[in-house]
Amino acid sequence: MNKPHVFLAQSVPDSVLSYIADHCDYTIWDKDEKPTTEQLKEILRHSDGALLTSLSADEELVKNCERLKVISTATVGYDRFDPIGLAKHNVYLTNTPYVLDETVADLLFGLILSGSRRIAELHKEVIDGNWTDKTTQPSLYGQDVYKKTLGIIGMGRIGEKVVHRAKEGFNMSVLYHNRSARPEAEERYGAKKVELDTLLEESDIVVLMVPLTEETTHLIGKEELSKMKQTALLVNGARGPVIDEKALIEALTTNEIFGAALDVFEQEPLPSNHPFLSLKNVTLTPHIGSATAATREAMAMRAAENLVAGALGKTPVDVVKK
């Protein structure tokens, strides 16, 4: 029997490629520039499945792809894909939940600690040869994390792992804002579900961990920032557009809040003239929430398992239901 054919828009680890090759024939896109929409349409017309992690897909892309059964992304966030549009043409969208939760929560705690204790800012002072008596003056003191109040917006898989670290490691109080109540987390961590405004007003550290949707676009803007404490830190591990960056730059410039620690941005990579780059009260990382060798390999394998299952005509484990 002929194997199904899958398209890989980017390379994958050898172990993952070998798994795919056991079940499918494959083509890998090996050019530096991404395929154009027209090239992609043509490729997908001849594919049973596709791994499109760094690309996007909607109804228009797949409407003439009779063979195509699955589009897999090696990410948990799927905001660049339209699961409803794909489903209209019997194409599953799959993502990679669970396997990255602990790793992303670790990074978020790195951002919390860096932002609160000014680690990135003072690291730069040391590197630049500016370690003088002034470096330890009160105006450069940080904020405590231990026993402070963490406000988590988006108490999902990753949000809960952040809360676990906050409670078990740092004895923090936890407020959360989520679409639905999480009674287990309330019982386990003493987390309290509150309205967004209350969370903003009462938290020392506000962490964003919601998916990017119409509803969460610019969830944090001028008005929301004005409700935060002047000593508060804003941490974004979700997606850049969840924050209105213009409003955040204003709040950081006028010290309306203490600082921000950000892994995601409205435009990625950040343009070289971006105002964030000249602010001191920010920690910036280049969207590396899940970027450890082990986790990225686990994500690639999970994406491959979904891809292969779909291409073979089975229902993949991680079908995005919207």
Ligand SMILES: NC(=O)c1ccc[n+]([C@@H]2O[C@H](COP(=O)([O-])OP(=O)(O)OC[C@H]3O[C@@H](n4cnc5c(N)ncnc54)[C@H](O)[C@@H]3O)[C@@H](O)[C@H]2O)c1
């Ligand atoms: N920085 C990174 O590298 C990185 C890594 C992984 C995930 N992410 C982002 O984090 C997001 C969350 O991942 P997850 O696996 O925890 O997802 P999840 O679905 O388990 O959790 C998201 C939570 O947000 C809640 N939510 C959704 N819309 C909301 C709204 N309007 N108001 C309040 N709560 C809302 C949901 O109820 C859910 O509990 C992903 O969608 C992705 O965009 C980023």
Ligand SMILES: O=C(O)[C@H](O)CO
């Ligand atoms: O959504 C995800 O999995 C991360 O942002 C990695 O891109």
